Amino acid sequence: MAQAVARRRLPAGTILFLCTGNSARSQMAEGLARHLLGPRWEVHSAGIEPKGVHPLAVRVMDEIGIDIRGQTSKAIDPALLARADWVITLCGDARDRCPTPPPGARHRHWDLEDPARVQGGEAQRLEAFRRVRDELARRLRELARELQDEG
Numbered sequence: 001m002a003q004a005v006a007r008r009r010l011p012a013g014t015i016l017f018l019c020t021g022n023s024a025r026s027q028m029a030e031g032l033a034r035h036l037l038g039p040r041w042e043v044h045s046a047g048i049e050p051k052g053v054h055p056l057a058v059r060v061m062d063e064i065g066i067d068i069r070g071q072t073s074k075a076i077d078p079a080l081l082a083r084a085d086w087v088i089t090l091c092g093d094a095r096d097r098c099p100t101p102p103p104g105a106r107h108r109h110w111d112l113e114d115p116a117r118v119q120g121g122e123a124q125r126l127e128a129f130r131r132v133r134d135e136l137a138r139r140l141r142e143l144a145r146e147l148q149d150e151g
Helices: 002-009 025-037 055-063 078-083 092-097 122-150
Strands: 013-019 041-047 086-089 106-109
Touching (some): 013 025, 013 078, 025 055, 025 122, 055 122
Parallel strands (some): 013 041, 013 086
């Protein structure tokens, strides 16, 4: 019994989400993963060319009760990449330009549109952010089930 309790308290692993600007997709993924996976997972995001957290990413995450205001846009940290158990790239640019994940790390590629590039009025732009947020949530729920089955 004590061993089972101790095992539950150990960190499950580190997940790193990567996209180009670390402003929208990877920021939303980081917030969603922290919410869905809980405190046992260490969750980070980074970008090839960090641009700052997009205000519409903050807004659409607020709509579902997840506050990402404390998150910051960051460049890829080689030390963090080296210890990642999971690396999830969210665009072709990140997949093609990011350093290779470390041996033993699992990699997934989720090719998602960049909602920050969508043109149009606020309604169209918000809809693009919501679409990406909802797709990330769907994929992360699947990943959470997979991780639970493994653990």
